[in-house]
Amino acid sequence: MAKxxxxxxxxxxxGHFLTYRPLIHELVTRDLKVKYRRxxxxxxxxxxxxxxxxxxxxxxxxxIFKSNIENYPLYLIIGNTLYTFFSESTTIxxxxxxxxxxxxxxxxxxxxxxxxxSVVSSLVTTLFSFAAIVIVMIITRAPVHWTILLVWFPLLSxxxxxxxxxMILSGLTVYFRxxxxxxxxxxxxxxxATPIFYSIDAMTPEVQFMIRLNPIYHYINLFRCLIMIGxxxxxxxxxxxxxxxxxxxIIGLMVFRKLQKNFLLHI
Amino acid sequence: MDTTENTAIIADHISMxxxxxxxxxxxxxxxxxxxxxxQLHYTEFxxxxxxxxxxxxxxxxxxxxxxxxxxxxxxxxxxxVMFPTKGTVTxxxxxAPLIELGAGFDPELTAKENVYLNGAVLGHDRAFMxxxxxxxxxxxxxxxxxxxxxxxxxxxxxxxxxxxIATEIKADVLICDxxxxxxxxxxxxxxxxxxxxxxxxxxxxxxxxxxxxxxxxMCAEALWLDHGRVREYGDSYKVCGAYMDYLDEIS
Ligand SMILES: Nc1ncnc2c1ncn2[C@@H]1O[C@H](COP(=O)(O)OP(=O)(O)OP(=O)(O)O)[C@@H](O)[C@H]1O
Ligand SMILES: [Mg+2]
Numbered sequence: 466m467a468k469x470x471x472x473x474x475x476x477x478x479x480g481h482f483l484t485y486r487p488l489i490h491e492l493v494t495r496d497l498k499v500k501y502r503r504x505x506x507x508x509x510x511x512x513x514x515x516x517x518x519x520x521x522x523x524x525x526x527x528x529i530f531k532s533n534i535e536n537y538p539l540y541l542i543i544g545n546t547l548y549t550f551f552s553e554s555t556t557i558x559x560x561x562x563x564x565x566x567x568x569x570x571x572x573x574x575x576x577x578x579x580x581x582x583s584v585v586s587s588l589v590t591t592l593f594s595f596a597a598i599v600i601v602m603i604i605t606r607a608p609v610h611w612t613i614l615l616v617w618f619p620l621l622s623x624x625x626x627x628x629x630x631x632m633i634l635s636g637l638t639v640y641f642r643x644x645x646x647x648x649x650x651x652x653x654x655x656x657x658a659t660p661i662f663y664s665i666d667a668m669t670p671e672v673q674f675m676i677r678l679n680p681i682y683h684y685i686n687l688f689r690c691l692i693m694i695g696x697x698x699x700x701x702x703x704x705x706x707x708x709x710x711x712x713x714x715i716i717g718l719m720v721f722r723k724l725q726k727n728f729l730l731h732i
Numbered sequence: 733m734d735t736t737e738n739t740a741i742i743a744d745h746i747s748m749x750x751x752x753x754x755x756x757x758x759x760x761x762x763x764x765x766x767x768x769x770x771q772l773h774y775t776e777f778x779x780x781x782x783x784x785x786x787x788x789x790x791x792x793x794x795x796x797x798x799x800x801x802x803x804x805x806x807x808x809x810x811x812x813v814m815f816p817t818k819g820t821v822t823x824x825x826x827x828a829p830l831i832e833l834g835a836g837f838d839p840e841l842t843a844k845e846n847v848y849l850n851g852a853v854l855g856h857d858r859a860f861m862x863x864x865x866x867x868x869x870x871x872x873x874x875x876x877x878x879x880x881x882x883x884x885x886x887x888x889x890x891x892x893x894x895x896x897i898a899t900e901i902k903a904d905v906l907i908c909d910x911x912x913x914x915x916x917x918x919x920x921x922x923x924x925x926x927x928x929x930x931x932x933x934x935x936x937x938x939x940x941x942x943x944x945x946x947x948x949x950m951c952a953e954a955l956w957l958d959h960g961r962v963r964e965y966g967d968s969y970k971v972c973g974a975y976m977d978y979l980d981e982i983s
Binding site: 484485486487488490491492494495498499567568569570571572573574640641643644726729730 | 750761812829851854
């Protein structure tokens with residue numbers, strides 16, 4: 466039973482998280498329902514869309530730009546799926562406070578539940594679209610390595626990273642609405658800065674260094690290693706994933722806690 | 733102030749200040765420019781000034797006052813939706829708030845889906861809500877519309893659903909804001925009966941209404957807010973009487 470928990474100042478984020486687990490469940494169900502309610506093919510889109518996207522890009526980059534990466538379709542679709550997870554989840558959670566204004570004006574809920582549950586909804590759609598990756602693996606007859614069992618690790622890292630970014634963005638957007646317009650450009654720029662359709666090996670050392678500063682590169686890279694190469698990369702890659710994720714999550718929680726105080730006066 | 737174990741709500745000298753910005757700066761560029769030029773002017777506005785009261789477990793308090801006197805703002809502070817600028821609020825037990833009619837529904841979702849969402853907002857899982865689902869819809873008399881998105885509801889239907897959920901989950905404190913003003917006569921009677929039942933069952937009631945007559949009948953104590961200040965507070969018969977005299981005087 467929820468005992469007017471907002472009074473208990475010392476209550477941790479984790480404590481809230483457990484009390485309000487049913488709420489996260491309901492919010493995620495709602496997001497998915499609203500997303501697919503009006504579309505004829507429903508969940509099928511989550512698989513079809515990345516496949517179509519990959520076909521288009523594979524054609525553009527192999528025929529026009531003569532890319533010579535091995536199993537390029539698989540390489541592409543992994544990069545695309547994971548990058549879409551990042552851009553989609555952060556964009557939705559960015560608007561989560563504003564779009565749930567009706568809720569938080571009427572009842573108390575810990576506000577960080579909103580950006581987090583947006584990322585969870587997006588994770589669910591991403592898991593659906595993993596079917597597209599499997600389809601591409603089957604069609605291209607890609608060998609299956611045991612390391613595929615470890616893909617939860619880059620995915621979990623990315624989940625935490627997205628939650629952190631989502632919390633910061635959602636908090637700032639309440640105060641500055643034009644962030645919404647700006648962010649579309651940012652995600653596009655980040656997409657080019659992430660090796661999705663090109664390989665990092667083709668870059669000059671300086672550019673490679675820059676790319677390695679981008680956490681998303683590490684999540685995608687580890688995911689590709691585990692599925693396509695079947696080797697376990699050195700500890701640096703694992704460390705880069707978990708460290709960037711944890712740090713972003715902690716910064717996100719701290720920034721959000723500061724920003725949330727006056728939400729009600731601005732929505 | 734009474735701080736024994738038997739109090740459900742203590743509001744201790746709470747004030748709520750709003751900054752009414754002359755122009756809202758929602759654009760980043762504007763904000764930066766104005767901050768630099770020190771042009772961010774606000775008019776300070778107190779919606780609540782130094783409001784104190786305490787309410788026993790199982791007690792009932794009616795809040796009256798003219799439009800804009802701060803009634804809903806006071807309820808929001810108590811429900812934890814807003815933080816008061818000054819002062820503290822202490823609530824013991826779970827709260828079911830119905831502030832400004834709504835219960836925080838999602839307009840795109842159906843009544844059924846909103847029952848679960850609203851339940852979760854108040855900290856209850858699906859199993860808990862399933863047990864109470866039939867009673868909720870029975871009480872709200874909405875079986876016909878159970879699969880209709882609530883955006884297509886009339887305001888009375890909306891209020892019924894909110895009231896039915898908030899009273900069916902049996903929270904320790906029930907907060908009702910203007911709930912009787914949109915329901916039809918039959919439903920108003922039903923709501924009053926339900927509130928009386930809850931009160932005799934030990935629920936604490938915080939009730940806002942425009943009609944001093946109803947407040948007097950429903951609540952043991954009343955608090956009259958005037959421009960955010962407590963004008964009178966005490967026995968509801970006395971406070972509502974004074975408020976009615978005041979209304980007669982100004983009209
Ligand atoms: N978020 C806000 N920002 C600025 N001012 C606000 C905000 N919320 C309320 N106010 C102001 O606070 C005052 C009190 O509002 P409130 O809604 O509490 O009145 P009320 O007593 O509930 O009125 P009514 O009887 O019409 O429901 C009003 O003058 C209103 O303009
Ligand atoms: Mg009001």
